[in-house]
Amino acid sequence: GAVVSQHPSRVICKSGTSVKIECRSLDFQATTMFWYRQFPKQSLMLMATSNEGSKATYEQGVEKDKFLINHASLTLSTLTVTSAHPEDSSFYICSASGRGNQPQHFGDGTRLSIL
């Protein structure tokens, strides 16, 4: 089946640090990648959608200068949380899908904790 790898799985860092999270599709070409944020016992909140080679489309209320997304190839997307603060602490999950109406396949998430 389709495999999506997300790294790192956990990050603990000081306030003001920028953190980069990688999302890779290992066995298929991901024309579209998605970044979600999930709070405890809540569902997934879409942050942005990115297509390979294009600028990401951000959901309303998500700061594009705060959450930088790069989708440089058909197998890799990165999310950089710039100048992270404690309120940015959350579980971030990426997903990837191929062409057409394909299901999204998810990575295992990154637990970000800002001290």
Next chain:
Amino acid sequence: EDQVTQSPEALRLQEGESSSLNCSYTVSGLRGLFWYRQDPGKGPEFLFTLYSAGEEKEKERLKATLTKKESFLHITAPKPEDSATYLCAVNRNNDMRFGAGTRLTVKP
């Protein structure tokens, strides 16, 4: 406004006690309904895609069905390892909207 509502919010079953989870939706331009399983601290794992009313999909103890307004995930004779949060999502115009999920606990 497009909405995806899952019920119940939480469900506790005894091992072997069959039940159903509900996902009701009001979405224009539905391009597929998806079921996922999510274990704590993990990303969602894809289970099924349903595209049209009347369609059914099965996988082991799970069976998903779809009507024009809702989908059911039937769990037959569940085991403790089926304990997880089950999410449904609808695809509309290439973006996915998720329900809040049903947290299923199966006691041995």
